[in-house]
Amino acid sequence: MDDLAFTVRPGAVTGFLGPNGAGKTTTLRMLLGLTRPTAGRALVGDRPYTSYERPGTVVGAALEASSFHPGRTGLGHLEVFAPQVGVSKQRCRQVLEAVGLDHAAKQRVGKYSLGMRQRLGLATALLADPPVIVLDEPTNGLDPEGIVWIRRLLRQFAAEGRTVLVSSHLLREVEASVDDVVVIAQGRLRHASTLAELRTRATPAAYVETPRPDALATLAADRGWTVQPDGDGTLVDGANAAEVGAAAHAAGLELHELVRRDVDLEALFFELTRPEEAR
Template identity: 50%
Template structure:
C-alpha cells in the first residue's frame, strides 16, 4: 500500500499540501484528481522522497520509500517524460538505470517490447515525440517489475491508440495485484480506468472513495422526461415525492408556466415509477431516460471552491 498521513509541505508562506491523509490499496487503479495547483505533483514527489515534507509522513509497503535500497524493485514511477538525456538511445538509457538498480540486462529488451519501442531502441531520445517519451517513461517504471506504480499525467501527448494501450496496461497491472496510482486531467480516461479516487484541492483532501460513489455526489443524477404536458406531469411527480426541474432552468422547482412541450429533470423517483405515474394519468411521454452520474460534473461541482486559476473571473 501507499500510505499518506497528515502530509504537509510549505514553501515560505505558501502551503502546497495541507495535512493530507489517504491510502492507496493494491489490486485497484486509484486516480489522483485535483485542479491545477492542487498539490498533486508535490504529493507524488514526497511519496518518492524527492521532496522533504514540512510535516507528516508517507510510506510504501509500510516504510518510507527512501529506505528501499533498490528503489525500482519496489516502486516504478513516471513523473515527467521530458526528464531524460536526449543524447542517449532508449536502450542505453534503460540499461544505465537497470545497472544502477541491480536489475538483469534482459529487462531492457523486455520492457521496450512491452511498451512498443523495440524498433526505436537504438534511436536518440532527443528525436522522440512526447508520446514516445511517455512510453519510455512507462518502460522505466516497469523495469524493476515493482508492486507499486505511480504515474503523473501519463497519457499527455499520446495518440488514441496509445491512450487505449495505457488504459489496458493500468487495468492489467492492477489485476496482477499491483498498486496503481495515477493522476490525470482527462475525466473520460479516469472514468474508464480508475476504481477509486483521491481528490484534493488547495492541498487538502476533498474525497477518497470509489469512483462510482464520488460521481454519484454530482448533481447530474436523475431521469430526463419529455412530454407535451410538462406542468401537469410535474405536479403529479412532485406529489409522489420527486423533485422536478425544467431542463435548462437555473434551479430545481416546479416548471410553472410550461404547460406545453418540455423536458423535465426528475430526482427522487426511478424511471419505471415515473412511467407508471404518467400512464395512470394518460400522459404521453416522448422521452424517459435515466441520466447517469458524470465524473466531470461531480469533479467540477465539488472542487469549485478549490480552483486557483479560474478563467473568466469578473474583474
C-alpha cells in the same frame, strides 16, 4: 499540502485527481522522497520509499515525460537504470516492446514525441517489475489509441495484484480505468472513496419526451426535480429514469421516450474542486 492523508490499496487502480496546481505532483514527489514534507510521513507499505535498499524494485514511478537525456537512445536510457534495479539488458528490450517502443529503441530520445516519451517513462517504471506503480498524468500526449492502451494496462496491473496510483486533472480521462478516487484541491483532500461510491453523490438525470411537457414540469416541481429543454425533449435532473417513469405512470402522464442519462461525474468533480471561497 494541508493535512493531506489517504491510503492506496493493492489490487486496484486509484485515480489521484485534482485541477492543475492542486498539489498532485508535489504529493507524489513526497512519496518518492524527492520533496521533504514539513510534517507527517509518506510511506510505501510501512516504510519510507528511501529506506528500501533498491527502491526502484518496490515502486516504479514516472513523474515527468521530459526528464530524459535527449542524446541517449530509448534503449540507452533504460540501460543506464538497469544496474540500479538489478535487471539485464534483455529486460530493457522486453519493456520497450511491452510499451510499443521496440521500433524506436535506437532512436535518440530528443526526437521522441511527447507520447513516445510518456511510453518511455512507463518502460522505466516497469523495468524492475515492481509491485507498486505511480504515474503522473500518463495519458498526456497520447493519441486516442494510446489512451485506450494505457487504460488496459492499468487494469492489467491491478488484476496482477499491484498497487497503482495514477494522477490526472480530468476525471473523464481515468474514469474508465480506476477503482478508487482521491480528489484534492488547493492542497487539501476533498473526497476519497471508491468510484462507485462517488457515483452515488452525482445527481441522476433522465431524458424524457412527452406530448405534455408542461405537465411534466409540474410533476417534477412537486418532487423537487428540475427540468430543462434538451432537443426535442426534456432533461429531468434529480431523478433517474425509473423514478420519472413511476411518477409519470401514477399521474397518468403519457411518455413517448424515457432514457437514463449517466451521472455527470465531471460536473461533480468540478464542484468538489471548486475553490472554497467560491463554494
